Amino acid sequence: MTSGAGASGTDAGGADAADARLVDAARLPGAPDAFQRLWTPHRMAYIQAGPQAMRDECPFCAAPKMSDEDGLIVARGKTAYVLLNLFPYNSGHLLVCPYRHIPLYDEATAEEVAEIGELTQIGMRVLRSVSHADGFNLGMNQGAVAGAGVDGHLHQHIVPRWATDANFFPIIARTKALPQLLGDVRVAVAEAWPTQR
Numbered sequence: 001m002t003s004g005a006g007a008s009g010t011d012a013g014g015a016d017a018a019d020a021r022l023v024d025a026a027r028l029p030g031a032p033d034a035f036q037r038l039w040t041p042h043r044m045a046y047i048q049a050g051p052q053a054m055r056d057e058c059p060f061c062a063a064p065k066m067s068d069e070d071g072l073i074v075a076r077g078k079t080a081y082v083l084l085n086l087f088p089y090n091s092g093h094l095l096v097c098p099y100r101h102i103p104l105y106d107e108a109t110a111e112e113v114a115e116i117g118e119l120t121q122i123g124m125r126v127l128r129s130v131s132h133a134d135g136f137n138l139g140m141n142q143g144a145v146a147g148a149g150v151d152g153h154l155h156q157h158i159v160p161r162w163a164t165d166a167n168f169f170p171i172i173a174r175t176k177a178l179p180q181l182l183g184d185v186r187v188a189v190a191e192a193w194p195t196q197r
Contacts, residue, residue: 059086060097060153072182074190075122080115082123082193084186087149089159091180092131092189094123096156103152104142116156123158126192133160 063071063083072084074094085093096119098112108116120138127133137159141148 058101058153059150060095060155061101063097064099068190069183069186072186074126074186075119075193077115077119079109079112080119082119084182084189085157086182088182089137090161090165092127092133092160092185094127094158094189096120096123096158098154101152102154105140105154108154120156120158122194123189126189126194127158127160130188130192131160132162134163135161137161 063073064076064081065071066073068074068076072086073081074084075082079100080096080098082094082096085095096116098108098116100108100112102108105113124133124136127136137157139157140154141151141157144151
């Protein structure tokens, strides 16, 4: 990114002292090469947590005990709540979980099923409003054999989709490029979530 008259209110000759990050990369030390850099400092949280993060306690039982910010929670209901997926398929990937630690959908009470459904509908409306999603993938993976990452605690996926959200990264590099930090997405979704249901 380069500094200039439009970037920080200074002339094209230098960066504003208030935002020294906006500098012409050609002026920095180092030898240019053919690589593009995708800076993802937020990924350090996953690296530092290690491969077995949250295995001692169910993450969906732990999240409601935290603050909304720390638990990535966007809404709390009576029997179920909504949080961002820590390992999202797309920006805004939500999970709807009952508070009770149950593994399968047919073990949920009628009240839990109704609230999971209601929160899923609201989540879709909010994501459509906040991020202009063109469509959604909804689903529950029941059991480890069916692909559930946390097979002991029931959760409904809400994955927003856009006409242009596919690229080569997942296929070639097994990497998802996510344009927003989880904390920023959580704030946007939580602020747009209706307070009255």
